[in-house]
Amino acid sequence: MPPLTFALNHMTAPALTLDAFFALAVSLGMTAVEIRNDLDGNAILDGTTPAEVTALAERHSVTIISINALQRFNEWTPARATEASELIDFASACGARALVLVPKNDGTGQADGERQANLREALAALKPLLDAAGIIGLVEPLGFEICSLRSKREAVEAIKAVGGERTFRLVHDTFHHHLAGEPELFADHTGLVHISGVEDPAVAISDMRDGHRVLVGPSDRLGNTTQIKALLAAGYAGPLSFEPFSPAVHDVADPRAAVAESVAFLLESL
Template identity: 40%
Template structure:
């Protein structure tokens, strides 16, 4: 069974909560870890609060505090035309990671329909970006978690391709971020995650579920609920597979659905507990 303290909460689940409330919610669920974001609440990771103060707030939450395990995310990391902007943003985010004692920053690929690059060029640009950013990550003592987005317009939709790019970069500061939603949409076969050599390169796993009775080509982030028995993606089966292959890290709830985000705090907590219990039962 997956211990409750191996589950984490991404702030996208409760964007209306202030940081103290969010940290307290996580600890009330038996969690020890959370993820913060730069795409909600006006784009401020810390709601305009200085990093050292946020760190103190996190450590004071609940009985034992909570660890900020990632900041989501550096966007369009592999798009050359956005490179200068990304470098400036990366430096700021890495500084904040250090202030928050946060060990990792998520890297998201370009995901826009006007990307006219060939697959070969996208791969080359991904390697080039990883090489460019690696000295900054290494200097800061922070890892980069490369996330493949499974959407058809994504410039990096495969974890297998992401791992190949990381390998060709030769940089040791990177890991991959697995997302059950994007793994379902993307080209990688579930059997790919049976390989222990793949599992050891995973930094984090994002989990969500989809209950809408629609074709997966119509899936959007707004369909992402909490994993449960009605999940047509069967995220729990991927979690079970990853567990059996030896994964020992965190599983972070990342539900983008407005239906989840608008829940009152106690109701959200109830549903997260139910999802944890469901995943624990599947992964006995």
Template identity: 45%
Template sequence: MTIALHRFCVNRKIAPGLDIPAFFKLVNRLGLTKVELRNDMPGGKVTDELSHQQVRDLAERYGLEIVTINAVYPFNRPTSAVCSLTESLLKEAQAVGAGSLVLCPLNDGTVIDNEKTMTALQTLSPLFDRYGIQGLVEPLGFPQSSLRSAALAQTLIRDAGVPFKLLIDTFHHALYPAAASEFAGVDISMVGLVHLSGVEATGPIEALTDDDRIMLTPGDRLDSLGQIKTLESRGYQGIYAFEPFSSVLASWREEDIERAIHSSIERVQQHCA
């Protein structure tokens, strides 16, 4: 069955040059109803210069659900600064009506053992409970990442006894060599969100960077469409959020953004029909 429009979401990373009102309006024009906000946009704030209530009002006006705020980093090194950042973003998520907050692991080559990651999850979980926000743990596939595996992340969440879910990213899935073989052990009911992007850049997969991430194209080396088909065949019924990162996006006009989103949705729907 074709993936319905209401299951697609647009991450704000695709439109670094648009303010929130323009971004929300663009998503609404496409007939979509879900967005992700971020704390790493050029202005440095989740809501730009708007109040939380203004963002809520805009979302209501355009019929949009704010799915997540991206992201706490590095969640598995829960220093006082990281705990403070987490609580600050949870307050913002609650204030704008976002349902989830993304948690990303340390990504600088430092090894963090499983016990420490479990302790970090247990340390942060009460904060999520307090604000009523869902935590989404996103393994990063980079060779230098301290948590590359979705299967391991699932095990650590369960062993820590916390109610977090997984965020699967097709880019990071492709970068982790054992991802495909391990994914059979992932409980699809624990997948809370899927991020989509594509890569056409040449060179070794393990050398790819966020700047190589574009939208879905016929030349996508990540096989994002194949990953989606696998998820669907396993019973995933959740949200797919487009999250390209390339610096070329800064030069895109609104019509370029709309065309790329429309084309990518059409590609997904045709492949999974």
């Protein structure tokens, strides 16, 4: 088994400033981080410049593996094109390696034929923008029943259809993989793995939402360790990035201890 590489998504401790978040990652022995554009009062929404992000990353010796995310990417409009260009420019300027691409998740665009065409249109439009900047597009299917892109197979087929194998990779999110119920892993197309667990014994799979997502531990219902073992066995050698959304995680007094406990559990289990 290849050595495990853990990464930290800013959603793990969204109240921390970027400086403090990078310091948290380093304190855990992690050098790979994901920054976000959806945290109020924090980079990127607070006007932090790419140069400031670069300086902080260099000060802490961390690598920004992604910006998370271009939302509703498969609803391609002039406004989306502008948003994509701005995020890609920011990613390039701050040294980020990739941009996460999240599909629309509101019950629209799900019809067979329509969703595949929308996906191919967006990928074809994004490809030259990403290529020019040297940025990877990380396509993240979501397992929610109302999502317009649930299937990794459909994502891979669309990537191939636009000749985007060198431009696009998949995000395997252990939460969304469990919800989608799609058995195939596509490890050779995967560029990033997001990890989080669900421990609430009362919530049905179809009712699981981001707010249920905690750090991975022994009471996890999503089969994180099984998923990760299978990905590693299939050749995935990239980072495992912590992305819990639960307020129960965000409100912990000592996020370092909480994440370290999850790391220890995963190392022991894997």
